[in-house]
Amino acid sequence: xxxxxRLAGLARLENHLLSKRYIIVSxxxxxxxxxxxNLGCCQGLSLSSCHIASFLTASGIGYLLNATWSFKxxxxxxxxxxxxxxxxxxxxxxxxxxxxxSLIKSGFISFEATIIFCVTISFICSHISNNYFIFSPKTxxxxxxxxxxxxxxxxxxxxxTLRFLYLGPPELFYEEAYYWNYAKHLDIGYLxxxxxxxxxIGLFTHLMGDSEFAVRFGAFTCWLITAYFSLKLTCETxxxxxxxxxVLLIATLPVYFVIGWVMTPDAPLTACWAAALYYLYxxxxxxxxxxxxxxxxxxxxxxxxxxxxxLLGPAALLFIIADRHSRKWIFRPEPxxxxxxxxxxFSPVIVWNAEHEWISFFYQxxxxxxxxxxxxxxxxxxxxxxxxxxxxxxxxxxxxxxRKMAISKSDVISTDTTSSITNRSYLLLLMLTLFPVAIxxxxxxxxxxxxxxxxxxxxxxxxxxxxxxNRSSQxxxxxxxxxxxxxxxxxxxxxxxxxxxALHYLTLGFPGFPYPKNLYLLGWQGFxxxxxxxxxxxxxxxxxxxxxxxxxxxxxxSGLAFYRxxxxxxxxxxxxxxxVLQTSSWHLFGGKSLMYxxxxxxxxxxxxxxxxxxxxxxxxxxxxxxxxxxxxxxxKEISLWKNGKPAGTYYHRLVxxxxxxxxxYKAPSTITTD
Numbered sequence: 001x002x003x004x005x006r007l008a009g010l011a012r013l014e015n016h017l018l019s020k021r022y023i024i025v026s027x028x029x030x031x032x033x034x035x036x037x038n039l040g041c042c043q044g045l046s047l048s049s050c051h052i053a054s055f056l057t058a059s060g061i062g063y064l065l066n067a068t069w070s071f072k073x074x075x076x077x078x079x080x081x082x083x084x085x086x087x088x089x090x091x092x093x094x095x096x097x098x099x100x101x102s103l104i105k106s107g108f109i110s111f112e113a114t115i116i117f118c119v120t121i122s123f124i125c126s127h128i129s130n131n132y133f134i135f136s137p138k139t140x141x142x143x144x145x146x147x148x149x150x151x152x153x154x155x156x157x158x159x160x161t162l163r164f165l166y167l168g169p170p171e172l173f174y175e176e177a178y179y180w181n182y183a184k185h186l187d188i189g190y191l192x193x194x195x196x197x198x199x200x201i202g203l204f205t206h207l208m209g210d211s212e213f214a215v216r217f218g219a220f221t222c223w224l225i226t227a228y229f230s231l232k233l234t235c236e237t238x239x240x241x242x243x244x245x246x247v248l249l250i251a252t253l254p255v256y257f258v259i260g261w262v263m264t265p266d267a268p269l270t271a272c273w274a275a276a277l278y279y280l281y282x283x284x285x286x287x288x289x290x291x292x293x294x295x296x297x298x299x300x301x302x303x304x305x306x307x308x309x310x311l312l313g314p315a316a317l318l319f320i321i322a323d324r325h326s327r328k329w330i331f332r333p334e335p336x337x338x339x340x341x342x343x344x345x346f347s348p349v350i351v352w353n354a355e356h357e358w359i360s361f362f363y364q365x366x367x368x369x370x371x372x373x374x375x376x377x378x379x380x381x382x383x384x385x386x387x388x389x390x391x392x393x394x395x396x397x398x399x400x401x402x403r404k405m406a407i408s409k410s411d412v413i414s415t416d417t418t419s420s421i422t423n424r425s426y427l428l429l430l431m432l433t434l435f436p437v438a439i440x441x442x443x444x445x446x447x448x449x450x451x452x453x454x455x456x457x458x459x460x461x462x463x464x465x466x467x468x469x470n471r472s473s474q475x476x477x478x479x480x481x482x483x484x485x486x487x488x489x490x491x492x493x494x495x496x497x498x499x500x501x502a503l504h505y506l507t508l509g510f511p512g513f514p515y516p517k518n519l520y521l522l523g524w525q526g527f528x529x530x531x532x533x534x535x536x537x538x539x540x541x542x543x544x545x546x547x548x549x550x551x552x553x554x555x556x557x558s559g560l561a562f563y564r565x566x567x568x569x570x571x572x573x574x575x576x577x578x579x580v581l582q583t584s585s586w587h588l589f590g591g592k593s594l595m596y597x598x599x600x601x602x603x604x605x606x607x608x609x610x611x612x613x614x615x616x617x618x619x620x621x622x623x624x625x626x627x628x629x630x631x632x633x634x635x636k637e638i639s640l641w642k643n644g645k646p647a648g649t650y651y652h653r654l655v656x657x658x659x660x661x662x663x664x665y666k667a668p669s670t671i672t673t674d
Contacts (some may be wrong), residue, residue, distance in 0.1 A: 013561060021070040022464035025062055026127060033058035034119045034245045041115070046644055047260045048508040051100060052093065055122060059089045062126070063134075081134065087493055089131040091158065094500025096122040098165030101507045105169050148470065149241075152248045155492060158253040162500060163261050167214030167220060170506040174520040176263050177558035180205070180215050182595070184561070189352025191360055191595050196305040197265045212566055215263050222267040223260025226250060226459070227272035233281060234463040237425050245466035252492045255387035255455045257499055265306045266455055272302030273309055279431060280316055284326050285425055289334050296338035300345025307364055308436070308453070315435035319428050373446055381442035383451035384437075388458055391491040393467060395484045399464045400430070402478055426464075433460035433496075509643040516647075518615050523640035523647030528563020530638055531652070532579060535611060538654065544609050547600075548583045551614035554594050556650075557585035560613065588658070590624040602660045609656040620653040630657025 017638075028144025033054045040050030063085055067077060096118050103114040172180070182190060182198035183205060189195055200218035210212035227250045234246035249254045259266050279294035302309030320326040329335050343350075353360050385393045436457045440449055458465075468481055469488040505513065506522070515522055535546045548564070564579035584600040585593035588610075614620050620635050633654035640647040 004106060010035035014673070022066065024303070025065045025070055025556050028065070029058040029062035029126070030119065030123045032061060033122070034116070037119065038330070041111075046509070046511065047100070047104075048097075048504075048643060049511040051118070051508070052511065054119075055093055055096065056089065057090075059085075059126065062130075066130070066135065075197050078479070087497070088126075089499060090497050092122055092125045092129065094308055094497075094504045095125065095158070095162055095165070097500075097504040097508050098162060098169070101167050149244060151489070155496065156244070156248050156251045159257065159499075162496070162503070163223075163257065164220060166503040166507060167216040167261065167481070168211060170212065170503065170572065171521045171524050172212055172215060172562060173262055174555040175560055176215055177521060177562040177606060178554050178594075179263060179265075180210075180562050181580065181599075185599050187352065188348035189356070189360060191363055191598065193265045194304045194306065194349050194360075195352075196268045196301065197263065200268060201263060210320065210562070216261060217308055218262040219267040221619065221622070222271040223250075223256070225271035226256065226274045229271075229278045229461060230462055233274070233278045233668060234466055236278075236281060236286075237422075237429070237463045238467050242463065242466045242470050245470045246462050248492065249392075249462055249469065251340055252495050253388055253392060254495060255452070255458070257495070259452075266452060268305035269302055269309060270456045272298050272305055272416070273312070274459050276302060276309065276312055277429070277460050280312070280432065281425065281428065283334070284316070284319065284323070284329070284428055285421060287325075292334035292338040292630075293341065295335075296341025297345065298592045299338070300342035303342065303346040304349065309456075310438055311436040314434060315432050315564055317432050318435065322431075323424060323427065325424065328441055374448045375446065376444045376449050377441070379451070380441060380449045383449070384454060385513075387455060389491050389495065391484055391487040392458075394480060394487075395465045395468050396458070396461060398468065398478070398481045398484055399461060400434075402481060429460040433457055509645065515642050515645050518640075518648035518650070520555050521563075523642035524559050524563045525566075527569040527638065527640050527650065528560060531560055531611070531613065532564045532567040535582075538609075538611065541610065545582065547605065547608050547610045548579075549586060549588055549610050549612050550583070551586045551589070551612055551616075551619040552592075554585055554596060556613055556615070557593070558584050558594060586619075588660075589622075589628060605658055606660055609654070610658055610659045611652055611654055613619075613652045615648075615650055617651050620651055625653075625655065628659050629655040631655065 036057055037050050037055035041047065070130065099121055100114065100118045103109060103117065104111065107382050109117070179193075180201055181196045182195070183202035184192075186198060186202055187195060191199070197218075199213055202224075204217045205211075205214045208217070227247050230246050231243050234243040238246075258272070259270050276295060276298035279291045279298055282288045282291035283295060297311060299313070320329055349360070367473060388396070437454050440453050440457075443449055468485050470485075502512070509515070531548065535548060538544075538546050548557075548560055550558075550560055561580045561583035564583060568579055584605075585591070585596035587593035587597045588600070588605060612620050612625065617635055619625070626632060635651055635653045637648050637649050637651050
């Protein structure tokens with residue numbers, strides 16, 4: 001008995017020593033991280049260099065000391081252990097970059113407090129990953145249901161947190177800035193899109209101010225709605241154990257990660273698409289009459305977001321005709337009530353189009369079909385592989401080819417009734433997925449297609465993808481499905497690392513990696529301030545209102561409108577103009593500018609003095625410009641910078657005496673803008 005007590009005592013002593021050593025190493029890494037980061041900042045090094053160097057150094061020292069002293073485990077130097085360590089380190093590094101950038105931009109706390117807080121957060125995350133991912137006995141991907149559940153929950157939380165932290169720090173994409181301009185010209189319709197994106201941006205910028213975070217918060221909210229309805233749909237079709245996997249896919253697949261971060265019409269469209277799928281399932285499979293109201297609302301709001309949700313209508317009709325259980329709905333009032341609700345919700349767009357000669361409907365239908373011939377099928381297929389990953393693409397093929405596999409993985413008891421429901425569910429969701437994709441595929445045979453057009457289509461097949469991704473499910477019956485199942489954890493982790501790296505690069509950059517020149521809106525925080533200061537100076541000197549004109553379709557104008565407005569909001573003194581209402585585009589000089597042609601009619605700009613801004617000198621010296629103005633100043637340049645690195649060069653030119661007609665060309669006189 002004394003021998004067992006002695007052995008137990010030795011075990012407790014060893015655990016105590018391990019615990020003490022691990023605590024000492026943890027504190028040492030914390031101090032190392034904080035010291036290097038603080039020292040680097042004091043020496044004037046870039047924030048990105050300091051925070052990356054300090055964290056990687058501290059993490060490396062901690063791993064080596066834990067492996068050689070705390071645990072004395074040679075297996076900690078195996079490929080699996082080192083790979084786990086590298087993955088965890090990168091994920092924490094990019095998350096910390098988001099915390100750092102968000103706090104610095106918000107200005108809520110001092111820089112010193114921000115540094116301490118970020119180091120503490122990364123220390124806690126490292127401690128958790130050490131205990132449960134790096135130094136745990138099992139290093140492979142989780143196989144059991146419980147471990148896979150925890151794996152999915154952790155990665156969902158990480159993905160959502162990463163996206164939320166980076167909502168504000170990076171500059172807007174030019175599309176986001178353009179839709180922000182929608183919100184500043186609120187209406188019930190627009191040329192190239194319905195108004196939902198403008199209404200959402202308008203709501204959050206009204207509540208939070210004109211900031212990147214406010215513009216993108218609507219996309220984040222729409223993603224939450226998408227995830228909720230995908231969770232509900234997967235619970236219905238494949239049970240709770242696969243529902244978490246479905247949310248994990250919605251959180252990590254490239255198409256849905258981006259849609260939940262970038263504010264475009266695709267964000268509300270995807271949310272409404274997910275809701276429409278769920279209510280169609282409830283109405284057609286479970287025959288719940290009240291679900292038709294949800295269908296009507298989803299379709300109506302979806303049509304206010306983007307017209308492509310209308311493709312779900314004929315897809316559902318085809319299912320109703322093909323499925324004998326559903327044909328009775330043709331003779332019942334509920335579907336027609338849903339159509340009426342959708343039309344009522346969509347009526348603002350109909351009214352706006354009626355008042356504008358149906359230009360939006362023609363733009364999205366007749367005008368696109370009338371474009372020049374272009375065989376874009378290879379690009380279309382490649383875009384699908386990119387937005388749902390190669391693993392997702394192969395999973396879709398497996399789901400289509402091996403129908404019994406897709407059905408057998410659903411968590412339902414095999415009875416005649418449930419078997420019928422399962423088969424009908426498969427047919428419905430597959431039809432709601434493949435019909436819209438087939439339409440876009442057919443279009444790609446003779447017209448250009450956009451890479452994101454099929455984005456919401458894959459929501460219908462997400463429950464079956466989740467079933468394949470669930471490694472605790474029964475073994476696969478074919479090699480394609482088995483390979484896809486094994487590839488999903490790696491695919492998800494690679495995606496998260498890529499997202500973190502891209503967001504970190506856009507926000508803080510990486511040491512030694514330059515920024516591409518003249519990438520739209522990269523470095524435009526300072527650019528907007530410089531243009532705004534220049535306009536203010538010219539207005540004071542000339543006592544005239546200056547119209548800034550971006551010399552491309554809508555990118556320069558949209559970016560300058562946002563960042564000039566933001567610059568004005570940061571000034572202490574009041575500015576005598578509203579920047580967004582004094583920023584137009586190059587339809588004034590013969591180009592195409594989408595909604596700017598309606599916001600700034602050519603006939604109302606006569607005799608105005610304008611500051612033209614372009615990426616190219618040629619756009620400022622062309623006959624299209626010189627033939628429309630009486631005087632033109634010298635062409636000057638402005639250099640763009642991002643995190644202390646050059647980000648491009650733009651050019652500007654002051655012109656006056658704008659004429660909306662092109663009489664016989666006469667070279668204008670030159671004016672000086674100094």
